[in-house]
Amino acid sequence: MGTDKQVSPQTTIRVRDLQMRYGEKDVLKSVNFEAKRGEVVVLLGPNGAGKSTTIEILEGFRMRSAGEVEILGQDPAHGNEQWRARIGVVLQSWRDHSRWRVRELLDHLGKYYEPYSTAERKRPLDTDTLIGLVGLQEQSNQMLASLSGGQRRRMDVAIGLIGNPELLFLDEPTVGFDPKARRDFHDVIHGLSDLEDTTILLTTHDLDEAEKLGDRIIILAGGTIVADGSADQLAREASSKAEVRWTQGRKRHVHPTSDATAYVRKLLADNPTGISELEVRHASLEDTYMTIVQQHELPQPTPQQTKGGKS
């Protein structure tokens, strides 16, 4: 069974003018982005920005209102089983399969992928390699019910990866984690870059996490994408404004400027002596993020609690 023909093998995700409307409420107004093969893309945004809605549409679990979506060359709304086999979804587990043992469940689920194995992409992944990758060697014969929250989450990742997917989706993977579990989880995701050409799309509302994990960060706010780039790029774009601070005499000065270099040059030329504690501070990614989110959230009326839960 061969893989499907793709328009461009380099583009894994292509989203054009994606819209989602629940009743009167526009959750997604116009979302546009692409992801290339092998990229780790983080969809960042405040709660209720539409991250889960977006990722569920891309996973083929939710129908969109309008727009074009192409995942691995196919429309997820009509994705067949062959397409499904190329995608991994990391779901939040809770009490499902609690009586299954770690290795037993991975072995079982892996068998569904065997017919979809190709010469260039072996499916499923070897169970023991996978268990090692997510660090569950010691728990491999334990029942899922006996795993800790963090271990269970790593099991979720293993289940998402068992079919050796070309694209892996993770929705808010570390929500409710303590710092240690979060750190361990980040290590697991970093480990995945060793896997051949797996594109990863994950959502989070945590800026630190986005910065740590993403090759690229896409910020979703107010139903549309407001920023797209690497953490550095985003910070640089946003920090066209910088603050120059210095002390002259006993007085501390702060001056916001869009061209810090020129300002400092002039400042020092005008005051050959007497300037001390000079610093130029660019806006951090966090400042950027807060500014962007505030800009897009303030004009909107408070979103009322909808029955649809988080979107």
Added chain:
Amino acid sequence: MNPTLRAARLGLSRGWIEFKQSLRNSQDISWNIGVAVIILAVLWWQRGSEVNGVSLALLTLPSLLGMGIANGGFVGAAGTLSYDREDGTLLRAKAVPQGMVGYLFSRLVTITLTTLMSFIIILPAVFFIDGLTIDGFGVVTLIWIFFLGLLATAPWGAIVGSLVKNSTSGWGLTFMPMVALVAISGIFYPITALAGWIQFIAQLFPVYWLGLGARSIFLPDSAAANELGGSWQLPIVALVLTAWAIVGTIIALRVMKRMARRESGSNVEKRRQEVMQRGY
């Protein structure tokens, strides 16, 4: 092998694995023992009473078999489906290629085996109830009534399980009607003792016919005189069950397809929050 066929086979093995897990689970074991104790106590207590010269316990035991089929199909399917939707088992199946096929077959296995299990636990009754008989024709009848009975009832359970909001209502909305039907279908005492209009309602549903069919297998032919119309009416049993099976399957496939399309991570998360809030 064709991937769909392969997934169906994986589903069968999944069903077998999960049935074995249930045999080892202390909660399931104590439930089975509890049910067995209650039923055996009822039968023991009925041993002395007689209806037209036949021991009441002898009438009840096969009737219970019929009830068990309807219960395993209807309540079993609704319970398992609503539970699997609630906790995300179904969503996991959806995320795997051909996973829904596997899921469906696994549940056919678990529902069948769990129903069989509910018979095995009351087997001790044969040691204190005299007069049970079964012949070759009876064995054949038993087999078709068992499978046709599950086919007639499980799709209706699946419909309820697809529509309800949580596993608690999946159980409640099927168990209560089941108790009501059992009460009027001549399971624990002869239907002939009931008012005509109640007999009429009972005959619209599979529980009565399953009880009747099961009695025809284990009771001597002379006992047919106690039934409505004075005979076993096996062709009508087959007809009624087939009708329920066909209509139920057609509706269930549609409802389940629609339900499955709507499953997503945020739905499961929402249900998780609800369960956390109500605390069970």
